[in-house]
Every structure is written in structure tokens, then in C-alpha cells.
Amino acid sequence: MTSTASRPAETAETWLPEPPVLHSPWHTPARAALMEQARRFAMDEVLPVANELDPQKGEIPQHLLERLGELGWFGITVPAVDGGLGLGVFEYCMVSEELARAWMSVASILARSQGMGTAVADPDRHRELLRRSAGGSWIGAVALSEPEAGSDLANVQTRAVLDGDEWVVTGHKRWCGNAKAADFIQVLVRVADPQPGESRSRGLRNLLLVKERGSFPPGLSGYAIDKVGYHGFLTWDLTFDQVRIPATDLIVGPGEGGGSDSSGDSGAGFREAQAFLNTARVHTAARAVGLARAAVEDCVRYLQERVQFGHPIGDFQALRFALADMAAEVEQARAFYRQVAHLLDEGVPCEKEAAMVKLQATEMAVRVTNQAMQLHGGNGYTTERQVERHWRDARLTTIFEGTSEIQKRIISNRMLPRSPLS
Incomplete structure (x- = not known):
């Protein structure tokens, strides 16, 4: 395998490109400083790791995830009161450009946080999960696509049925990046069928499957899809066989309650x-x-x-x-x-x-x-x-x-x- 030792001419230590010009209607000194920080981190710390691990189809190492957490970049868009940087999509994308310049997977792992998987009905738990998200200890995966529902998400067939105080999930998901290494998987499921004349997106909801990093819970199995590129984390094909999720682990919208009272919502998951x-x-x-x-x-x-x-x-x-x-x-x-x-x-x-x-x-x-x-x-x-x-x-x-x-x-x-x- 090729290692960083075989590419001395391209290492960050010997050459660092000039930063792109930021001056624009949106320029601020704070954004310029953040961009420079991200650029330095990408070239000095991410690029050598990418050069070593990408040829091996290796995963982003834990020490790099910890550094991203220390920098606060898992919580760029999380409010400051909840431990995040309290910034916007602009800064999130700006940092991601710099990281992708070194290794796209490191820019992509940021999307698995930023408050994802925190919109639960219990406000105290919501705030706790936001803090974990911002700190990098609540990194997730999203299970949207299926073999017959990629771009056509309204055709999702993975089904969740309430059994007492639990959802029972059965179905097949594909293209779920970071699934096994994640702290949770946000799963788009069908909890009700549309009636004649109604939108096919009716009855779709998102559930929060909480799990341990590095393993799958009972009923969930899968295999890593062998990809041409986009190494750094594994992308999974997943089978849900009566996976049980607490009824309270339903992703909710503003002012919406959780549990069984939300099962008939007309397409909240799709929205x-x-x-x-x-x-x-x-x-x-x-x-x-x-x-x-x-x-x-x-x-x-x-x-x-x-x-x-x-x-x-x-x-x-x-x-x-x-x-x-x-x-x-x-x-x-x-x-x-x-x-x-x-x-x-x-x-x-x-x-x-x-x-x-x-x-x-x-x-x-x-x-x-x-x-x-x-x-x-x-x-x-x-x-x-x-x-x-x-x-x-x-x-x-x-x-x-x-x-x-x-x-x-x-x-x-x-x-x-x-x-x-x-």
C-alpha cells in the first residue's frame, strides 16, 4: 500500500497552498479566522492521515474524532447555550470545504452530529443530547434509502408497528454511512399507509435507534458495502428484523408530542x-x-x-x-x-x-x-x-x-x- 512516506512532495510540511479569498458580502474577521484554523488543521492533521489510511480503506481514527470534538466542529450549528458554537450553515459549509480538501470523509462525519438525533419530546433529554452532539459523543447515522426507495423516499417500505410502549421495526435499508460506529441511527419508517388520494409520504416518521458504538442491537444485521472511494467510514446495507425502539424515541417537530399519539401524522418524517x-x-x-x-x-x-x-x-x-x-x-x-x-x-x-x-x-x-x-x-x-x-x-x-x-x-x-x- 502507498503510504505518506512515498509522497514526500505532497505533504503539508513541505507545502501549504494559499488560502482562498474570503472577501465577499459575507466576510467577517471571525469567519476568516475560522477558515484559517480549519485550513491549518486539514493540511497538518487530516491530510497525513488520509494519505495513510485511504489506500487501506481505513476508518477515521478515534484521535481525529476527538480533535474535531475539541475544536467544537461537531456542534458548529448547535446553540452556544447547549455547548455548541452557535454558528450557521455558512460556517458549517466553510469548515467542511477545508476538511474535504484533505479527506472528504472527515468533512462528512460532521454531518452526523450538528444536533442530529436530538429532537425528542422530553426537553431535558433533548438538551442533554444537544450537549453530547456538540461535544462529539453523539455521532449518528441516517437510514433513509432502501433498495426500492433511494431518490423516491415516499416509497419507503420499512415498517414500524407499536407494540405496547415500543416500536417494532422490520425492513431493509441501504447506503447507511457510519451505521456500526454510530451512537444512534435515525431511521425513516412507515407507521401508517396512505389512504386513496393521499400523498404517498403520509405515515412516514423518523425513529431514533440508540445503540453502542461498534455493534448492532438485537434484530439488526448488515454488511459493509465495498465502495470505489469515500473511505474513512463504512457504508452499510442493513436488515431490520423486529428491532425494538422505545415509543418515546420518536423524532418530533416543534410543539409535537412523542409516543403513539404521533403515529398518524401526515408525513412528518418525509418533511x-x-x-x-x-x-x-x-x-x-x-x-x-x-x-x-x-x-x-x-x-x-x-x-x-x-x-x-x-x-x-x-x-x-x-x-x-x-x-x-x-x-x-x-x-x-x-x-x-x-x-x-x-x-x-x-x-x-x-x-x-x-x-x-x-x-x-x-x-x-x-x-x-x-x-x-x-x-x-x-x-x-x-x-x-x-x-x-x-x-x-x-x-x-x-x-x-x-x-x-x-x-x-x-x-x-x-x-x-x-x-x-x-
Whole structure:
């Protein structure tokens, strides 16, 4: 396996790229300081770990998770009164871009906290879980997708039935990242069937399956899906066979009670999933920008190092212009995701904009990382250089949190009414 020792030219100790320009309508000194802190941490602490473990398909080590907790980044969006940083989606995405520049999985693990899995009916327990979330001791997983319900979440078939004071869950979930290593799994289930003429999303709820890290509770089994990239944590295919969850472990909305009185709610789980996905899509755009920026920065160095025909290949206009196009695309996508993150922080409904930035940034990342491999020539097609990792991870961003085709559907549906015949 390739180790950091075989890539001395690309380690953070020998080279640190210039930070991206933050000056914008949203610039503040505090944000600039946070970005610089995240950038230093990513290059000094995350990148060496990524270079060592990603070729081995290794998981994020515990010491790195603890460092993220010490920095407060599991609670960027958690209120300060509950132990978080009390910041917004903007800062959450900004830090995630910096982390993704080193290893996308580390940026992704932040999404498994940020107050996720804390919306329970008991206010005291809710506050306790928020504090744990902010400190990094309440890191979860989300079980939304199924073999026949990926982008079509209204088709979820995993069923939960009340038996006394417990939900009994049976079904099949897929693409559940971090499931075994998590402290909890938030599971989208069907608790009631829609009546004729009602939305298919009726009767969907989210349940909170509390578990021990590193194991599955009785009735839950699964296997890790072997992926092309996105290493750092395992992604699971899960089977629920009468898994029991306390009735009180129901994810609730504002002013809603828990337990059996909420079983007939008309699609609360689907609405919660949609709200989650709006932020997740902007977060994915930020991660895609981080990956593409990594490819650009690696190319800047490589084009100066690689000599052909007596010149660094960076002297050749064709390659210089390719690099310029790549850099311009990254800057465009960064400006767009920050604009949409700002809108989310302002409470502006922006499902269309979130879909747009997810579409634009992720497709950009695939183009840019692909071009970066080309600029590296044969060296780009080896595991000796980081650029192949950027490309493998970028390729996934056009698929998860809704494929590019789903984003186009969301956007076009907001722009054009559908014909009654369609």
C-alpha cells in the first residue's frame, strides 16, 4: 500500500497552498479566522492521515474524532447555550470545504452530529443530547434509502408497528454511512399507509435507534458495502428484523408530542427528510468545492515540478489555460454555495437553490478532478498521488443526497408546471 512516506512532495510540511479569498458580502474577521484554523488543521492533521489510511480503506481514527470534538466542529450549528458554537450553515459549509480538501470523509462525519438525533419530546433529554452532539459523543447515522426507495423516499417500505410502549421495526435499508460506529441511527419508517388520494409520504416518521458504538442491537444485521472511494467510514446495507425502539424515541417537530399519539401524522418524517436534505445538498456542494480545490492546488505544484522537453510543463499554454479554467470553476461554485448557505441561515426557503448549487458544484468537481488527472499524465493514474483520491470521491458527489438528475427534476418542477397528461 502507498503510504505518506512515498509522497514526500505532497505533504503539508513541505507545502501549504494559499488560502482562498474570503472577501465577499459575507466576510467577517471571525469567519476568516475560522477558515484559517480549519485550513491549518486539514493540511497538518487530516491530510497525513488520509494519505495513510485511504489506500487501506481505513476508518477515521478515534484521535481525529476527538480533535474535531475539541475544536467544537461537531456542534458548529448547535446553540452556544447547549455547548455548541452557535454558528450557521455558512460556517458549517466553510469548515467542511477545508476538511474535504484533505479527506472528504472527515468533512462528512460532521454531518452526523450538528444536533442530529436530538429532537425528542422530553426537553431535558433533548438538551442533554444537544450537549453530547456538540461535544462529539453523539455521532449518528441516517437510514433513509432502501433498495426500492433511494431518490423516491415516499416509497419507503420499512415498517414500524407499536407494540405496547415500543416500536417494532422490520425492513431493509441501504447506503447507511457510519451505521456500526454510530451512537444512534435515525431511521425513516412507515407507521401508517396512505389512504386513496393521499400523498404517498403520509405515515412516514423518523425513529431514533440508540445503540453502542461498534455493534448492532438485537434484530439488526448488515454488511459493509465495498465502495470505489469515500473511505474513512463504512457504508452499510442493513436488515431490520423486529428491532425494538422505545415509543418515546420518536423524532418530533416543534410543539409535537412523542409516543403513539404521533403515529398518524401526515408525513412528518418525509418533511423532516426534505428539510435535512436542503442543508445536506449545500454541504455536499461545499465538499465538492473542497475536492476540486485540492485537485487545482495539486496541479499547481505538479505543473511546476514535472519537466518535459526541457521545461516545466506549466510553461505550456494549453496546460496553463486548462488550470485557469479549473480554478475559475472552483471560485464560481464557492461563491454560489456560500450564497445559498447564507439564505438558509436567513430562513429563506430555497429548495430550488439548494438543488441548483448541489448540481452545479458536484458536476464541476467531477470535471475539475478529471482534468487534474489528465494534467498529471500517467502519474495521475497511480495511487502515488492524491489526485486519484480527489477524483474517486468527487465522482460520488453527483450521486448521493440526490443524483444530478433528481436535482434537475427539482429545479425544473419549480420553474415549469406539469401537464395534466404527464
